[in-house]
Amino acid sequence: MYKNLAAIAMAASCFAFPTHAQKNEPLKVGFVYVAPLTDAGWVRQHEEARLAVQAALGERVKTTFVENVAEGPDAERVIRDLAQTGHKLIFAPSFGYMEPTLKVAKDFPAVRFESVTGYKTAPNVAAANARYYEGRYLSGIAAARMSKTGVAGYVAGFPIPEVLQGINAFTLGMRSVNPQAQVKVVWLNAWFDPGKERDAAMALMDQGADVLAFHTASTAVMTAxxxxxxxxxxxxxxxxxxxxxxxxxxxxxxxxxxxxxxxxAVLDGSWKPGKVWGGVKEGMIRVGWFGSKVPKAVQEEVLARQKDIAAGTLKPFTGPIVDNQGKAVLAKGQAMTDAQILDMKFLVSGAQGKVPQ
Known part of the structure; x- marks a missing residue:
């Protein structure tokens, strides 16, 4: 189970690394991106983070990135190449990078690896993820307030728990405002395929969806x-x-x-492997950047609920929750545990579609 940012040390193993030895040389830090670097999207946010690292640590680090690296053998090749060329810290932000990262890490015990959206760790591999579902719930509230049809569309990448969490939280957010709201789901089995993303968005709008959400890496749904x-x-x-x-x-x-x-932490020798799962409270997830059509009252409502999530008084996955096959999942008043959320394999009532096997 992931811990919050303040508990990294508690979650970490006792395996420690020495202080970065070459005092006169910058620490080489590599970043691997699963899609092309564009002006917005998944990769853009990690590029902004890379730039933040460079700005904060200056001449102490030298950061590089490789973009559009497919999950699987290509990822292993690129991660291995970074390790072989002197990178002592490598960030691998994609779920499908987890296994290739673990494989390369065994061969480079002196290199530290950060598996972002992965969940497995090793003596030199840490894992981190964000509670994306918290932002999804808040966006569902806004979607319900703005929808005229009560029908939303959702373009989804792969049926992993992280994506199911987002669909379900979005649906529950909508239904907290409009109990009859429906969310139609289309699976792409791709993270980045602008053509397929656009086609799915068009199909959903043809089916009556007047608000769209997505869990893919391009801006194609927005432009559609x-x-x-x-x-x-x-x-x-x-x-x-x-x-x-x-x-x-x-x-x-x-x-x-x-x-x-x-x-x-690598620079000062305090780096340890562990797991982080941060959300609104930790500042890893934020909603805002409202469009011009969104009334002030809706903006204020969403931001107020964001404060509630940060304070722990609003938990998106609180019962009663029923799946879309009519099976009771969570009793009234109960909150899902992190273990249950991380193992999510169903769609809630109101989400139209099936979870591919």
Whole structure:
């Protein structure tokens, strides 16, 4: 189970590394990106974090990145190449990078690896993720307030727990405002495929969805909504540049502080493997960047609920929760444990679709 940022030391093993030895040379830090670097999206947020590391630590570090690296053999090749070329800290922010990272780490015990969205650790591999679902719940509230049809569309990448958490939290957020709201789900089995993302968005709008959400890496869903005069929830980063009229709000991921903290730990010799799972409270997830069509009252409502999540008084996965097959999942008043959330394999009532096997 992931711990919050303050508990890294408690979650870590006793395996420790010496202080970065070459005092006169910068620490080489590598970043591997699963999609092309664009102006907005998943990769953009990690690039912003890289730039934050460089700005904070200056000449003490030298950061580099490799973009558009497919999960699987390509990822192993690139991660191994970074380790072989003197990078002593490597960030691998994609779920499918987890196993390749672990494999390379065995061959380079003096290199530290950060598996971002992975969950397995090793003596020189740490894991980190964010509670994206907290932002999804908040965006669902806004979507329900803005929707005229009560029907939203959701373009989803792969059916892993992280994505299911987001779909379910979004649906529960909508239903906290409109108990009859429906969310239609389309699975792509891809993280970055702008053509397929656009086609899915168009199909969902043809089926009556007037607000779209997505868990993919490009801006294609946003531009489709802009083109059709519909609304959409930006994901990963602010996307008003490409969808100035369509954007309701943005659910953003803020990695800069965490990446800087982990890099500084390598420099001072305090780095330890462990697990981090931070959300709104820790500043890793934020909603805002409201579009011009969103009334002030809706903005204030969403931001108030964001404060409630930060304070721990609002937990998105609180019962009663029923799945979309009618099976009771959680009793009234109960809150899901982190272990249950991390192992999520179902869609809640109101989410139309099936979980691919």
């Amino acid at each position: 909504a802009q083109e059709r005069g519909k609304l959409a929830i930006a994901y990963h980063s602010d996307m008003r540049k490409v969808a100035p009229d369509a954007q309701v709000l943005a659910v953003t991921h803020q990695w800069g502080e965490h990446y800087t903290q982990r890099t500084r």
